Amino acid sequence: MGLKIDYHQVDVLNNLSQIIDLTKQSAKLERFVKSDDLEEYATYFALRSFIKASFCFGAYLNGRLVGFIVGHLKDKENIYGDKNIISLYLSLKAKFSQYHFMADNEIYSETCQQLLDEEDIETDGEITLFVVDKNQRRLGIGKNLLLQALDYYQKNRAEIIYLTTDTECDYTYYLNYGFKVRQRGIVSYPDKDVGVFIEYKVF
Ligand SMILES: CC(C)(COP(=O)(O)OP(=O)(O)OC[C@H]1O[C@@H](n2cnc3c(N)ncnc32)[C@H](O)[C@@H]1OP(=O)(O)O)[C@@H](O)C(=O)NCCC(=O)NCCS
Numbered sequence: 001m002g003l004k005i006d007y008h009q010v011d012v013l014n015n016l017s018q019i020i021d022l023t024k025q026s027a028k029l030e031r032f033v034k035s036d037d038l039e040e041y042a043t044y045f046a047l048r049s050f051i052k053a054s055f056c057f058g059a060y061l062n063g064r065l066v067g068f069i070v071g072h073l074k075d076k077e078n079i080y081g082d083k084n085i086i087s088l089y090l091s092l093k094a095k096f097s098q099y100h101f102m103a104d105n106e107i108y109s110e111t112c113q114q115l116l117d118e119e120d121i122e123t124d125g126e127i128t129l130f131v132v133d134k135n136q137r138r139l140g141i142g143k144n145l146l147l148q149a150l151d152y153y154q155k156n157r158a159e160i161i162y163l164t165t166d167t168e169c170d171y172t173y174y175l176n177y178g179f180k181v182r183q184r185g186i187v188s189y190p191d192k193d194v195g196v197f198i199e200y201k202v203f
Pocket of ligand 1: 025026027130131132133136137138139140141142143144164165166168169170171172173176
């Protein structure tokens with residue numbers, strides 16, 4: 001029998017610890033951060049997406065969050081503008097601004113921003129964070145979450161959306177859903193180069 005997964009909007013504050021666990025699996029955060037700070041940094045990393053999110057759809061297995069997708073739609077109200085979320089984000093941001101590893105992280109963001117500026121396309125939204133529990137992958141959960149997000153954009157008349165991804169993520173995943181890589185860049189870290197991609201989908 002297949003898994004019984006429920007899909008619904010995520011309650012960020014109630015599900016924060018599950019969100020953090022999943023976020024740690026979504027990106028190579030340890031590249032930037034000392035292991036002691038990983039938990040808090042993952043919180044900061046996730047909340048950075050939530051403070052400008054228009055939606056976050058979650059997949060629940062027996063009440064436990066096993067995957068989520070977060071995105072932003074232009075001109076759409078931020079549904080997670082809760083003052084508790086914002087103040088937690090700001091306090092972590094202030095804490096991490098003192099740390100030298102933020103500089104490495106900045107290089108990544110700057111490379112992506114540069115690519116976006118070069119393309120200079122008016123976009124309607126961005127998928128900012130997407131992860132499925134590593135023990136529940138390849139079961140179709142990601143597909144359901146991504147299709148819900150795309151449906152949301154379509155219903156809200158988005159014409160073009162984008163996401164940024166890289167060679168340390170599953171950057172080919174989105175090509176099956178009509179995304180096309182329009183720009184490529186390289187972020188050079190002391191130990192290796194990471195290829196970054198901006199992928200766009202036109203509805
Ligand atoms: C990307 C991710 C969310 C996919 O979730 P998932 O639940 O495993 O994906 P699904 O089971 O729904 O897979 C859907 C389809 O994509 C294919 N697919 C799954 N993982 C893939 C991968 N890593 N690369 C390419 N295709 C993949 C599957 O074969 C499946 O195809 P099918 O429908 O023809 O069988 C998950 O692998 C993940 O959390 N990765 C780490 C975080 C990450 O990279 N996030 C994106 C950052 S940009």
